[in-house]
Amino acid sequence: MIEEVAVALDVGGTGMKCALVGADGVVRHAERHPTDAGRGPAAVVETILSVAEGLAGKAYADGLTPTALGIVVPGVVDEARGVAVWSANVGFRDVPLRDLAAARLGLPTALGHDVRAGGLAEARLGAGRDTGHVLFVAIGTGIAAAHVVAGRAVTGAHGAAGELGHILVRPDGPVCGCGRPGCLEAVASASAVARRYAELTGTDTGTATTRRTGSASDDGSAAGPGRGRTMVTAAEVAARADAGEEVAAQVWRETVEALADGLATAQALFDVATIVLGGGLAQAGAGLFDPLRAALRDRLTFHREPRLVPAVLGDEAGCLGAALLALDQMETP
Amino acid sequence: MIEEVAVALDVGGTGMKCALVGADGVVRHAERHPTDAGRGPAAVVETILSVAEGLAGKAYADGLTPTALGIVVPGVVDEARGVAVWSANVGFRDVPLRDLAAARLGLPTALGHDVRAGGLAEARLGAGRDTGHVLFVAIGTGIAAAHVVAGRAVTGAHGAAGELGHILVRPDGPVCGCGRPGCLEAVASASAVARRYAELTGTDTGTATTRRTGSASDDGSAAGPGRGRTMVTAAEVAARADAGEEVAAQVWRETVEALADGLATAQALFDVATIVLGGGLAQAGAGLFDPLRAALRDRLTFHREPRLVPAVLGDEAGCLGAALLALDQMETP
Structure with missing residues (x-):
């Protein structure tokens, strides 16, 4: 049986924490990339999408099946519409990141807020x-x-x-x-x-x-x-x-x-x-x-x-939360 | 067809606002009673139960079918356990009001908090x-x-x-x-x-x-x-x-x-x-x-x-909210 994983990215002002996470919440693979926010929002979006693609490819190479994508960013995030409304340290303003990512990877995608995702992970997998x-x-x-x-x-x-x-x-x-x-x-x-x-x-x-x-x-x-x-x-x-x-x-x-x-x-x-x-x-x-x-x-x-x-989850909380958001949407019809 | 109504009571420190409310949120009958909180919690509970019984009887007399009971009180209310945990102006302390009322009237009963019930009514039927x-x-x-x-x-x-x-x-x-x-x-x-x-x-x-x-x-x-x-x-x-x-x-x-x-x-x-x-x-x-x-x-x-x-609902908001709590529980399996 081929194991299903979520592709998860926690995008911060300086770096991105990325992982492949199983339905059990266990990290199968992790990597980090610089955000280089100074390049402007378009370049940051391109980096996010190509990193996500790379992670999906890594999953296939490892015999895993990526079934969903979760991305979390700082600032004001409209999760219902999948839009990064405003983020000073990443430079986003009304970026429809969910739909951009879903179109690029062909995976159901959830966009979330980094601290809310971290809280979700601590509440479900960590100290709470x-x-x-x-x-x-x-x-x-x-x-x-x-x-x-x-x-x-x-x-x-x-x-x-x-x-x-x-x-x-x-x-x-x-x-x-x-x-x-x-x-x-x-x-x-x-x-x-x-x-x-x-x-x-x-x-x-x-x-x-x-x-x-x-x-x-x-x-x-x-x-x-x-x-x-x-x-x-x-x-x-x-x-x-x-x-x-x-x-x-x-x-x-x-x-x-x-x-x-x-x-x-x-x-x-x-x-x-x-x-x-x-x-x-x-x-x-x-x-x-x-x-x-x-x-x-x-x-x-x-x-x-x-x-x-x-x-208890340290700086991995946001990335784990991104994976939970990705996995959760698979359960919601 | 016999119309179904909720029996709703909003119990305050001085008075109780009571009603029979249809599934459409429309009040079919309303009445008010003094609480006389000074008599102590046992007497207040007895008044609540007999007023609720009277309302159920009034419903039958009017050709209506009371299907659920909703009671709201001030203070700290544990809605999950159906307990009035603490209320200074009614004198309640850990009163299992939901189960007492359900036993007395034989109706599924919800216990709620007066302001939360009022907010619920304003949010669903009123200004919100x-x-x-x-x-x-x-x-x-x-x-x-x-x-x-x-x-x-x-x-x-x-x-x-x-x-x-x-x-x-x-x-x-x-x-x-x-x-x-x-x-x-x-x-x-x-x-x-x-x-x-x-x-x-x-x-x-x-x-x-x-x-x-x-x-x-x-x-x-x-x-x-x-x-x-x-x-x-x-x-x-x-x-x-x-x-x-x-x-x-x-x-x-x-x-x-x-x-x-x-x-x-x-x-x-x-x-x-x-x-x-x-x-x-x-x-x-x-x-x-x-x-x-x-x-x-x-x-x-x-x-x-x-x-x-x-x-916009004035002092009826709490009682309408009690009815909504009663009706909501009928929808939850």
């Missing part, structure tokens, strides 16, 4: 397994989330649901890349942590912006693009806080408080059983999870407290 | 009709919301989803009845408006609390229970603001800003097509909707702007 209501939160350069109910990620009316990075937590706080003051992302993302530490230690480079929206999972501990000087990363701030450095401890405390405010708001609205934290900042481990659990507990009054657990 | 993603927000003594996707209200893992009243909007704001500072309900509910106006005009009675959680739709313009002196209601504050009174205008402006912050957070997370505002405060009409639309638009950057419309 066996719980029906999961919130996956990716904390990296930005902050984004996916609400997964009964094994399906909630997309919203226009493909823009889950923008946890852009909820108000500090009305008097710094201006976010989206233009509004006090967004969670402007206060508690990895880049916000690095920037705040630089401010307080007098090493600020003065280019305080966060990205507008989109993927948050792939470059968690970086201090953000376009900086002239290397800033202390969020991971290093966490380490220094753990070692007792006063300024680092203050920045970390403020970060934890803001994250707890954001998660408490999400819990009031979503009432999930499990919150899965991924992205670079979550790699701080107990240094993040212990104080964050306590701060979240402080904020929950009548609400039930969700489990707060680290993601 | 023909839009797939709806957020219903009831602004009265408290603030609560229901997120309806594809004609189903999202309940959450423990029946506590949609607590929009308890998201953080003003970290330095007044303490909410739930115990946390700066909740939306503590700043922008009808009772908060009345209280803030009393504070600024020196007529405060000093008992500044809001309810802990629960139904927000039935006593919108009241100043809250347990007050020794009559406060100026939110509706009157709105009227005075409209007439140009300075303090009233300030309170109203602050209320609109806080509501816009709350709705922007909800839109970032839910990405709905339509937001339906109900409850007493929404009766301020253009005096609320015009500035609120503008303030919400200011806050939306990359998000799509939802339609912001007033509820």
